Amino acid sequence: MTSPWRDGNQVSLLINGEDYFPRVFDCVRAAREEVLIETFIIFEDKVGHELQQVLIEAAQRGVRVELAVDGYGTADLGREFVAAMTRVGVNVHVFDPSPRLLGMRTNLFRRLHRKIVVIDGERAFVGGINFSADHLADYGPMAKQDYAVEVTGPVVADLHRSSLGLLRPALDEPSQVRPPARPTGRVRVLLAERDNDRHTTDIEQQYLQAIRAATSRLVVANAYFFPGYRLLRELRNAARRGVKVSLILQGLPDMPWARGFSRLLYNYLLRDGVTIHEYCQRPLHGKVALVDGEWSTVGSSNLDPLSLALNLEANLIIRDADFNQRLHNHLVQLATEHCTRISLERIIRGYWWRAPLIFLCFHFIRRFPAIAGWFPAHAPSLESLHPETDADAGPRYDEGKT
Structure with a gap:
């Protein structure tokens, strides 16, 4: 708990x-x-x-x-x-x-x-x-x-x-x-932790609850974006019900493989109305998000298998309209001035050869919590x-x- x-x-x-x-x-x-x-x-x-x-x-x-x-x-x-x-x-x-x-x-x-x-x-x-x-x-x-x-x-x-x-x-x-x-x-603030004992899914659960409750806007800026299937599904579902869902991800990665994994998920999200920007001014290392006009989070947890299922992480969940607005203004400026917007047309080029990889990735991330148990x-x-x-x-x- x-x-x-x-x-x-x-x-x-x-x-x-x-x-x-x-x-x-x-x-x-x-x-x-x-x-x-x-x-x-x-x-x-x-x-x-x-x-x-x-x-x-x-x-x-x-x-x-x-x-x-x-x-x-x-x-x-x-x-x-x-x-x-x-x-x-x-x-x-x-x-x-x-x-x-x-x-x-x-x-x-x-x-x-x-x-x-x-x-x-x-x-x-x-x-x-x-x-x-x-x-x-x-x-x-x-x-x-x-x-x-x-x-x-x-x-x-x-x-x-x-x-x-x-x-x-x-x-x-x-x-x-x-x-x-x-x-x-x-x-109002809550400390959400992830460890390998009593808090194995706390940070992920906070994200899931906030995304499910979103009614107007949802912005995620995350360096290493390869989340579990539940998070992907909730992001897609939020966009389907009319929430303006925006992702700011790495466009100038410090680890090129990280962007490669993220891009395997773009088609799944873009086709349901999620907006994806790649930040190209410098490597993105942030792990922040906001929902509607009050909920925000800042912390150490990426949305990838290491952070969500293996590492020790800590995020603060913040409920405050002023903080949410300041973070939103900053991220909008980042997306507008220093990002490239990714289109569905661009991503589906060459889709035929990426389709098997995408299929394997989806099944991998659906089962990663169980797979993580195999590691020491x-x-x-x-x-x-x-x-x-x-x-x-x-x-x-x-x-x-x-």
Whole structure:
């Protein structure tokens, strides 16, 4: 069962690293008691180094800092980069680290894909933005387009509890922070999680409920779009009953195979009136959606088999007309100015040779939840990294708690 709806929150939309990184780093600098961070990726670039520095400064002034990274997404951090943090008290934990096989990473499935920051139990950030410079416009043409939210209010207690639940196997002592329950705004928010235990379909169910209830407009902007059959059917059904359904998908993909899979589904959706735009200015990395004039979601979950059936994910579901309108205005501008609209006529060219692939894809995604059960089931284990200070050998990481 998912977390309950929380009233009395304040939510701000953050677009790309230009909005996100300064706010997160400023709030970490102002932290008094505790910083909890979960992320899929940290790179040793200018963003990663700034994160490292603000966490070191926080730990040095007595703030408890717990940093959890994914063993697949953050597999290449240098020892010295990590040791500089752990020496001053930053606790670094790796989710399901695995040895390489012939130089290849083997922990492909059930990743820690959540991006959550909780500060002093009072303020949190949730979204799809990793700590890497490729989320900044000055990175170049392959800079990612992405979203997050900053939130205060009662829902922060749910985020705090969720992060501590993930970190609990690796914590030396329980958190002393008690998130306040006082309202900070008027926004209703729900935390929807996906894990491999009690919350296996929570995020997908929130999407399905919202799509089924849609009456006027539905916009989905998602980087890796290859959803299950139920979501596809509900999108098509919404368009059939007169809802204006718009998808904004990758047109300049960071992973070309992802667009290839998505395009296999275009014909099914276009023929029933769904509008599809491909965003071509930069790689789309966002995971956002809105329904009618109130419902919105921002988080880490793509609409693909990895996110919907294997990874650990977190989305916030937001009920607020002002937030919904701001997100809608932004996505309309994105579609109008930086996207190519895909026509049915264009997609059906060469349909004869794609038809067998489409048939196989539909049957695959209908049965993927069952297929996912064949993959090794990773428990949500963490390995804590501890440096040994040996002047001759240099930093070395002992195996920590799991």
